[in-house]
Amino acid sequence: MKKKKYLFLILGLIIIFVSSCTSKNSIVSKEDSSEKTKEELKESKKEKQEKVMIEFKALISENKEPYQVIEFIDENIEKVSKKESVEMLEDFEKLQESYIDLYTDELSKENRQNILSQTYSNSEIDPNKIEEIKDDELKELVSKIVKGRYKLVEKEGSYCPVINYVSFKDYEKFLSDELKEYLNIKIIESEAPAILDGKIAITWDELGSRLIRIEKYLTKYEEGIKDEELTRLYSEYLLMYISGSKNTPIYNDENKKISKEILDAYKKMASNNKKTITGEIIREYSQLIEDNDYLVDDTVTSRLLEVYNEAIGRLEENK
Template identity: 25%
Template sequence: MSEFEELVRSEAKAEEIAGFVSQHIAGLSEADASQLVNGLEEMQQKELPLMESAYFENAIQEKIHSAYSAIVAGNEPQDPELKALLARTKNSGYKLETAEGVYFPIIDYSFYNKYRDYVAPDLKAYIDIMAVESDQVPAKDAALVITWDEVVERALKQEEFINTYTDSSKTAAVRDLYEKYVLFTLYGLNNTPLFDYNSKTIKPDAREAYSKAIAGTGNSEYLKMLREYMDVLNNNGYKLTDDVIAYRDNIVQSVK
């Protein structure tokens, strides 16, 4: 562990730390392995702004745009500078993402799957939750890109983590994520609103997903909130009325 701590003190890049973790994690205790993985994530978070800035230098945006189809298909770009940047991105545990016509890196939590068997249970669960997020981000361009069913499923997994691992160092991060999903559940997003802008009626696919979720036997706080929300909606003809607005605003305040 002293070698790893020296790497961190020397401000080694995420790529170097990821290589160290991959090389040494199998021979470590669960506690030490968890420390390495936590250290890697901290370095990735710290280094992410620098990695992002590299995507806005030397016409990189234009180069990615021209080669994007090939990159998504798993082919290496021919441009040497872009090829090197994408290799550094991958080796550092990031992945290429795009939104609103812009290309940028995000932490690739599926990169951590090779470490999950060595770390503590809370960190395994955290990796699973975050890998779902990075494999398919929930929203782009102010619109949901996952289904309402998936919104509910992810929120329930996050809530389960919060309740199971109350003392985990990752609980605060998962709670922040959960609060975002509560907002998705109650409001949707600007370009995927829960209620139709014209009729003020809940979207049929959302109503179907929520009705299916509350029909089960689960009794979590999230499902309790969703059942109450659907009761209020039922009493208001499934329309966005003042009563519905007041209820959901109160819910948002209660989960913060």
């Protein structure tokens, strides 16, 4: 009887042991299967992203029009990584820039500018009123331009395309902080150009603010993807800021004395931005003008290039 009890006990232990091993093996098997599924999904997603980017690059290499490329971006940007989204928008912006001259020439043919002027009284064409254009070919052209994320604005009496950076806000959630900050800088210039028809169209305070904003961007993102473009924009702003423009001099024509408003703007900028390169350069420049009895004559203008080069040089060193 005791032998039978021992036998049953041993059999029971064996069953429990085997059952336990089977259960553990089952769990391990499920975990392996789950990991395998994750890897397969990851590989599948990567393959889809690569396919999207191959198709996108093909559109760019074929020099498709911007409205065609942006349609593809709208349909596929959610399918790719953030890095690839940035690449898409970068390449698209370059494509837009390459088409500006072509579209400008098309808009200048025959009497198209007259038609646009007669149809629209504002300096910017309302994209919601394209149907008001009577000429069908021109209507189709304007429609393509607007769909390609441009604005049509009047410059020196003619309508021409400029990139509509505000429309890029639609893609913010897909972009890096660096590109978002770049777009915000471009939006400011796009919506309120610093210079129009040879005249500085914003205040000196605003111009100074833009300089500081770009300097902070360039020092924050060393050798960033938009380094060259924003260094160029900084250079343009700086020249305007220290020398004015053809139709907006920084001095009084009669006596060559610097405008009080502009000198005050220089001092304010220098005081509020002591730890910036731009602030230091402008402090030195305003002091130069004061030491010259507030005259903007050859003594000052002969130093403009030196001031400009020092600012750009120091900015490059601090990137």
